[in-house]
Amino acid sequence: MGLHGTGQSIASTLTARVPLAVAPLGAAEPSGPALSLAPAHEQSLVSIIGVGRHWGRGKDRRAVLRDVDLELAPGSAMYISGRNGAGKTTLLRIVTGILAPDSGAVVVDGIRIFESWREYHRRIGFVAAGDRGLYARLSVRGHLEHAAALAFLPRRDRRGAVDETLVRFGLAELSGRRTDRLSQGQRQRLRLALALLHRPTVLLLDEPRNSLDAEGLEMVAGAVDDVVHRGGAVICCGPVGEPPAGGFDRTAVLEDGTLRFA
Amino acid sequence: MSAATGYVTALLATMRRDATIFASYRFRMISQMLAMLFTMTMFYYIAKLIRPGATGVHGQYFAYVVVGMVSFAILTAALNTAQLVRMELVAGTLERMVISPLGPVGGVVSIAAFPITYSICFAGVTLLAAAEVFGFPVRLIGIPPALGVAALAAIAFAGIGLLFVAALLAFKAAAGATWVIAGLSILGGVYFPVVLFPGWIRWVSEVQPFTPALDLLRHLLLGTTPTQSVALELFKLVAFSLMLIPICAGALALAVGLGRRRGTLMEY
Numbered sequence A: 001m002g003l004h005g006t007g008q009s010i011a012s013t014l015t016a017r018v019p020l021a022v023a024p025l026g027a028a029e030p031s032g033p034a035l036s037l038a039p040a041h042e043q044s045l046v047s048i049i050g051v052g053r054h055w056g057r058g059k060d061r062r063a064v065l066r067d068v069d070l071e072l073a074p075g076s077a078m079y080i081s082g083r084n085g086a087g088k089t090t091l092l093r094i095v096t097g098i099l100a101p102d103s104g105a106v107v108v109d110g111i112r113i114f115e116s117w118r119e120y121h122r123r124i125g126f127v128a129a130g131d132r133g134l135y136a137r138l139s140v141r142g143h144l145e146h147a148a149a150l151a152f153l154p155r156r157d158r159r160g161a162v163d164e165t166l167v168r169f170g171l172a173e174l175s176g177r178r179t180d181r182l183s184q185g186q187r188q189r190l191r192l193a194l195a196l197l198h199r200p201t202v203l204l205l206d207e208p209r210n211s212l213d214a215e216g217l218e219m220v221a222g223a224v225d226d227v228v229h230r231g232g233a234v235i236c237c238g239p240v241g242e243p244p245a246g247g248f249d250r251t252a253v254l255e256d257g258t259l260r261f262a
Numbered sequence B: 001m002s003a004a005t006g007y008v009t010a011l012l013a014t015m016r017r018d019a020t021i022f023a024s025y026r027f028r029m030i031s032q033m034l035a036m037l038f039t040m041t042m043f044y045y046i047a048k049l050i051r052p053g054a055t056g057v058h059g060q061y062f063a064y065v066v067v068g069m070v071s072f073a074i075l076t077a078a079l080n081t082a083q084l085v086r087m088e089l090v091a092g093t094l095e096r097m098v099i100s101p102l103g104p105v106g107g108v109v110s111i112a113a114f115p116i117t118y119s120i121c122f123a124g125v126t127l128l129a130a131a132e133v134f135g136f137p138v139r140l141i142g143i144p145p146a147l148g149v150a151a152l153a154a155i156a157f158a159g160i161g162l163l164f165v166a167a168l169l170a171f172k173a174a175a176g177a178t179w180v181i182a183g184l185s186i187l188g189g190v191y192f193p194v195v196l197f198p199g200w201i202r203w204v205s206e207v208q209p210f211t212p213a214l215d216l217l218r219h220l221l222l223g224t225t226p227t228q229s230v231a232l233e234l235f236k237l238v239a240f241s242l243m244l245i246p247i248c249a250g251a252l253a254l255a256v257g258l259g260r261r262r263g264t265l266m267e268y
Helices: A007-013 A039-043 A088-096 A117-122 A140-150 A155-168 A184-196 A214-229 B003-024 B028-049 B061-079 B081-091 B094-098 B103-134 B140-171 B176-187 B199-206 B210-222 B230-262
Strands: A046-055 A062-072 A076-082 A103-108 A124-127 A202-206 A233-239 A250-255 A258-261
Touching: A046 A088, A062 A076, A062 A088, A062 A103, A062 A233, A062 A258, A076 A088, A076 A214, A088 A103, A088 A124, A088 A202, A088 A233, A117 A124, A117 B103, A124 A184, A140 A155, A140 A184, A140 B003, A140 B094, A155 A184, A184 A202, A184 A214, A202 A214, A214 A233, B003 B103, B028 B061, B028 B103, B061 B081, B061 B103, B061 B140, B061 B176, B061 B210, B081 B094, B081 B103, B081 B140, B094 B103, B103 B140, B103 B230, B140 B176, B140 B210, B140 B230, B176 B199, B199 B210, B210 B230
Parallel strands: A076 A233, A076 A250, A124 A202, A202 A233
Antiparallel strands: A046 A062, A046 A103, A250 A258
16 A cells, blocks of 8 residues: 555654745745645655635635645655535646645645656646546647657667557557547647656546547556556546546545545 | 756746647638638838838838737737646646645746737738838837847736736736737837827836837848937836736745635636
């Protein structure tokens, strides 16, 4: 079991537990008491520490995440389920850095997002929910080549990474095809391929089953296993009742803004 | 791979991506060339009605306006970056760039790179066509320094473009770009010399990089006398470029931070 820690145990590993607002991009580190990382915390690949987030203003203000704690050790995979609107996507978006938490912090491989956007995101692969994020008139290979450059892969590795990914996700025969001429399932495979091309240390999947057939689901499971075997960590979110694709160490339900571990 | 190499590689890859998508619309470039030829034909004949010497180049209003038009096209390409980013937001494609090592500011700059580069190339083609078809009197010796001025101007314009992207990300609106483009098309000196305007409105030509860039390009390509000294015009252009890029990139970073806190960064 690579996953360790719940809110209780994480709190005990912190010598100074303080709400830690993630600063805006380019801003200085927040003032106030520094977060002291105890040994168990340092061993984690992903640390979500006391993360809170609300949506709305005034009367409509609603807490979506309340003091969420989660630690993932290298070689672990976590499946989080929850009702629609429970905050699963919000949690993943906070980990990607697209969204700042109201309180708390996320540490990936010892790096917080405002310390180095570049190094933080070199380690992350993210598949967003839905079917957006592709250029209709760009080929499958064109997407992957662009993603390889965005991931700062060295020139010598890029072509090999693209070719390998095409084969791995069953896209080799479609490599020259524009994405507006792909089926929904083929597009979803491409979206997965784009997130995994650079062999991320941390894989974040938001409802990845979208339109995938059995073969596609096996590819998701294979991708999860691959990240875990490489010593990475996976967080996958999906609706309640949907079986996870892949081998997950542990599952939790996100309910009332908190994670309830199974 | 060093960080600098990574940024440059990602920028070039994004330019390649945008060029591929642009080329997939087969008639777009032909349509642009035809539109440009029609416009030049119109101004070629309008120029025959303009009194000699009205623009500082005796009997050469056509050449004056062609340089104005191509420069304005570069400005428009830069200022339209916000529209491109808006399209990427709507399509959900900006997200991949934002959560990559390239980051949001690098992503926006790379989105702006192809349209600006293309507009500079298209400006060159337009000038060649004007010389070949309409006998446009270009000074060949002025072309290399004019390319340098165009690049410098493009950097300054790109800075303003980033400012409108910042407004887009922070307030989900970038209508200001349209107003600036419309205003500069009249007050920037594209079609008429700014000295023709009343004194109280001429200050507009002093507070933006477009007019000095245009003055320099006309001086280099046509031999016109710039409104102010060449050194001063060049100084203004360099100063605008050096100031605008860091200020506007900073504003963009602040807008990204605001969008992250509000949760609206990827929304439109």
